[in-house]
Amino acid sequence: MTARAGAAPGTNRGGFRAMRDRVSALAAGHRSTTIIVGWIIVATALPLLMLLPPFSTFQNQKLWIDGFANAGVFILLALGLNMVVGFAGLLDLGYAAFYAIGAYTYALAASPTLPWISLHVPFWPMLLVGAAVAAMFGILLGAPTLRLRGDYLAIVTLGFGEIVPAVFLNADKITNGTNGIGGVYKPDLLGYQFTLGNPLPYYIAMVAIIAVVMIFVYRLQDSRLGRAWMAVREDELAAASSGVNTVTTKLLAFALGASTAGLAGVFTAAKLTLVSPDQFSFAVSFTILAMVVLGGMGNVWGVAIGAFILYTIQSVVLKQLNPFFGEKGLNVPFLKDIDFVQYQFLLYGLALVLMMLLRPEGLFPSSRRKRELHTEQDENVGDELGPDPSSTPMEQT
């Protein structure tokens, strides 16, 4: 591991450095405000930026905004999974299950197309209900399984992630099976009805939800609970003997992570107005995990950016490479003849491998991890899924 990763940044850049220090000191003092201001700036700048070339050659602004709203769902999911994997060090390979639970909770409560029930509970309270239901399932799954070590927990979550969509698929009397639940009611706010044709309200709502969740996550990270998570992640035994209740701590990580996925699920159901079991496959759990790892586990902004980058690559860039290199775009002689749509997942796989090979610690490793990489030099550096297994006494089971 490079020892220089955490070296003191830019010691010779005088004025710029002083200004940056002042800004970051201000930001550190008012973190919640910074998040809100940051998101307002980002959320305003992004759609405007998309009016300019080269972005405007990809697709029109409305589609971009729609894409950003969908990317927001993944940012939310990545923030939630980051709490479980990044903060508490519990590898969850079935995170999409909680996303599915959130989505189905809303769809069951707000769709006229179900054969056995027809409710219309408004969207906003259902956001909280969806989060609560997902959290409940998080506890249900966590309670019996959290005593498992490292990768075994990962397998159990993977199994859970397979079971949940399969149940939604097979319980067709309740959930319409493969067809899914259609016609889910769209949200409305103070009489204003959200529509499919206009992605802007969804976009704004998404940004607001993300900002709130992010403030929440940051505050959690520095709270007693957040410190307990990190203690459990670094060394569960030491944490337990220092008085951390490891069971409650891990359960809360699971529950809070799940509730974030629940929020994302409710939002997706309301935005797509359709939920079906195939939206929550293993590939989704995969993708979210890749976003978290790529962004830099444990770093809240890093994870959000990682999610955004990966989503954009996957669903915008790779799909738009043809017009980009084509005659209306850059008109590159050789590249314009390749049908990139056919190769999009191949390129996605290559991108994942290359990004990991180039930056195994993620694009924006958290400052804590940078410090770890800086001080420790042995081969177990960065074993963030708990303590080094060879040096820890075996847990008796």
Add this chain to the structure above:
Amino acid sequence: MRPDVVRVIRPILIVAVSLVVAWFLLGGTQQFMNFLTLGAIYALIALGYTMVYGIVELINFAHGDLFMFGAFVAMWILTVPLGMTGAVDDPIRLIVILVVVMLPTMIFMGLLGTFIERFAYRPLRHAPRLAPLITAIGVSFILQNVIYVLFGPSPVTVPQVFPLTRFDFLGGKVSYLSLFMVGVAIFLMIALQLFVSRTRLGRAMRSTAQDREAAELMGVDINQTIAITFFLAAALAGAGGTIQGLYFGSVQFNLGFYVGLKAFTAAVLGGIGNTTGAALGGFIIAFIEVLATQLGYSRWSEVAVFSVLILVLVFRPSGILGQQLGERA
């Protein structure tokens, strides 16, 4: 009786009794043969997962896709260079053909596995633990889509070189094909077991799995050992793929995903890192699946498989035969 005789006889008895019980539970020969063939496929793939995990602690998510890739390689060898279209009745010619298909497939897959290890996993050996997991996912995408680009999205037919003759056995029909498949799989498993337990390289593998640093200090070439492990794992996946193609008659680019997931479940169920456990787990998973189908709940077979997995792990977290090949899980 002498203790070593007991040691040999006891497992044989256990296996025999379980097979009889399975035969009765599955309601006869038909489903029983399905169970054996499916179990053999799962076991071959599960062995790869367990070996790789045992030695580098990596859940090799691309392994299921190596299996799929192997199935396509075997299909290609059968159709293009051999030009097969239908059944081959001459038994000697048939055996030659099967050897000509299976051996190159296994060698090619082994080389591919080593290649992947060299370029996607080895550079990350000292990186944070999740990094190789993500590259494994990336490799899985790449393998799947190479096949997708080359052979298209729809299932591709594998020529049925085996004549569909069957013989009666305990009130049901058994095809020579499935008997052959199970035989090959069991032969490979025994060969692997002997390789790991008796040879010098096998000992190097076991010592690397137990403690890599100590093994290195004792003069074991770690890189070579890990490369060989990946070679063997991928070769077994290739053999599994060949069997899959011949038995089910068609292969598809996304075949590896679910089979891989189930085989991985099997490896965990048996106790990851333990080769006997992986084989056992493979047959258990296949049994659950076939039983669910037999009882008319085929749609719920996946739920059943994963529920059993969760229950086993909750009550016996190290798997059924856990912790023989290192304590690293």
